Each structure stands twice: as structure tokens, then as C-alpha cells.
Amino acid sequence: GAGVSQTPSNKVTEKGKYVELRCDPISGHTALYWYRQSLGQGPEFLIYFQGTGAADDSGLPNDRFFAVRPEGSVSTLKIQRTERGDSAVYLCASSLGGDQPQHFGDGTRLSIL
Amino acid sequence: GDSVTQMEGPVTLSEEAFLTINCTYTATGYPSLFWYVQYPGEGLQLLLKATKADDKGSNKGFEATYRKETTSFHLEKGSVQVSDSAVYFCAHNNFGNEKLTFGTGTRLTIIP
Numbered sequence: 001g002a003g004v005s006q007t008p009s010n011k012v013t014e015k016g017k018y019v020e021l022r023c024d025p026i027s028g029h030t031a032l033y034w035y036r037q038s039l040g041q042g043p044e045f046l047i048y049f050q051g052t053g054a055a056d057d058s059g060l061p062n063d064r065f066f067a068v069r070p071e072g073s074v075s076t077l078k079i080q081r082t083e084r085g086d087s088a089v090y091l092c093a094s095s096l097g098g099d100q101p102q103h104f105g106d107g108t109r110l111s112i113l
Numbered sequence: 114g115d116s117v118t119q120m121e122g123p124v125t126l127s128e129e130a131f132l133t134i135n136c137t138y139t140a141t142g143y144p145s146l147f148w149y150v151q152y153p154g155e156g157l158q159l160l161l162k163a164t165k166a167d168d169k170g171s172n173k174g175f176e177a178t179y180r181k182e183t184t185s186f187h188l189e190k191g192s193v194q195v196s197d198s199a200v201y202f203c204a205h206n207n208f209g210n211e212k213l214t215f216g217t218g219t220r221l222t223i224i225p
Contacts, residue, residue, distance in 0.1 A: 040218075043157070043215050048211060102159070106156040
């Protein structure tokens with residue numbers, strides 16, 4: 001079946017611009033997670049949703065980052081006033097929740113010039 | 114706070130060699146432990162997991178045992194293949210909290 005889909009696969013933009021990154025989870029998965037992976041590092045947790053609500057947003061670095069999941073399926077990660085330090089691969093994962101395994105997408109590589 | 118420390122890479126081995134990648138963790142509560150793998154050009158995939166002390170996770174010839182007394186979850190394989198070349202990540206969550214905490218990853222290269 002279809003896995004987790006993330007678009008775009010690559011995004012290059014200028015410092016100060018606004019970006020939206022999209023995640024389409026596996027059908028039927030109620031839990032959705034966003035992580036950020038910098039070069040040479042492991043993924044770092046940003047936020048996770050159970051259904052439409054954010055169950056834990058403690059990993060969002062500051063108020064420039066925001067994520068939504070209005071219908072409990074597709075999620076969008078939004079970054080305002082981008083900075084060069086935001087450059088990373090943004091990973092999305094979904095699961096059936098609880099202790100079920102998280103299935104990852106291929107990520108969006110974000111480059112801020 | 115919660116953290117995962119894993120063996121620094123890169124690691125280069127010959128085909129059929131024995132592999133160990135060390136992983137230790139710091140966590141509150143009762144974590145589940147995971148190994149994820151990222152093959153070249155692919156996304157992160159779950160390799161194996163263990164949910165309680167003394168559990169052994171296994172898959173594709175890889176094994177790891179949940180050692181609560183040493184807070185470790187070392188990855189082992191008896192005879193590696195070229196196709197095992199990838200980056201391996203150790204991770205944990207906590208009971209009641211689904212977010213994963215990852216180590217920095219270990220790049221493994223197997224030469225024929």
C-alpha cells in the first residue's frame with residue numbers, strides 16, 4: 001500500500017520567506033509526527049498529532065513554527081520568517097498510535113539561502 | 114533529560130564479519146527501544162524493537178536485547194553483507210509519550 005508521502009521533496013527559498021511542508025500519512029493512521037534532521041544528526045522531535053489535535057508540541061523550536069492537521073489526515077508544517085538555521089530535512093511519520101511502529105516518509109529537504 | 118548515545122561512526126567491516134553497534138539510553142519511566150535503518154536513497158525504516166526489559170528484538174539477522182540494568186540496547190549481527198551498508202539509528206520513546214528520541218546515527222559500510 002501507499003506509504004507516507006511528503007511534498008515537496010526539495011524546497012529552496014530565501015531567508016525571511018514563509019514555507020509550507022505537506023505530509024500525507026498512511027490511510028487509517030491516527031497519529032502523525034514531525035521531526036527535523038540536520039546533517040550528521042538523528043531526527044529531532046517537533047510535534048505530534050493524535051487525530052486533529054496536537055498531543056505534544058514541545059519540540060517546536062519557537063513561535064515561527066506551526067503545524068496543523070484540520071481533518072485528522074493530511075498535515076502541514078508552516079515556518080514563518082525562515083532563517084538559515086532552519087535548513088534541514090523535515091521528516092513526517094504516521095502510526096496507529098500507542099506503541100505501534102512509526103512509518104516515515106522520505107522527507108522534505110529545506111534549504112534557506 | 115531523555116537521550117540516546119550510540120557508537121560513533123563511520124564503521125567499516127568486511128563481508129561476513131561480526132557487527133556490534135553500541136547504544137545506551139537515558140529515559141524516565143519505561144521506554145520502548147528501537148533500531149531504525151536508513152539505506153542509501155531511502156527513508157527511515159524500523160528494523161527491530163523491544164518493549165520491556167530482557168526482550169530481544171530481531172529482524173533480517175539483526176538482534177538487540179533490552180538491558181535495563183545497563184540501560185543498553187546494542188545491535189548485533191553475526192555475519193554482515195554488503196547490502197547491510199546503511200545508517201543505523203537507536204531510539205526510544207516513553208510509556209505514555211509517543212515521541213521518539215534518536216541517537217546521532219552510525220554509518221556502516223560493508224566491503225566485499
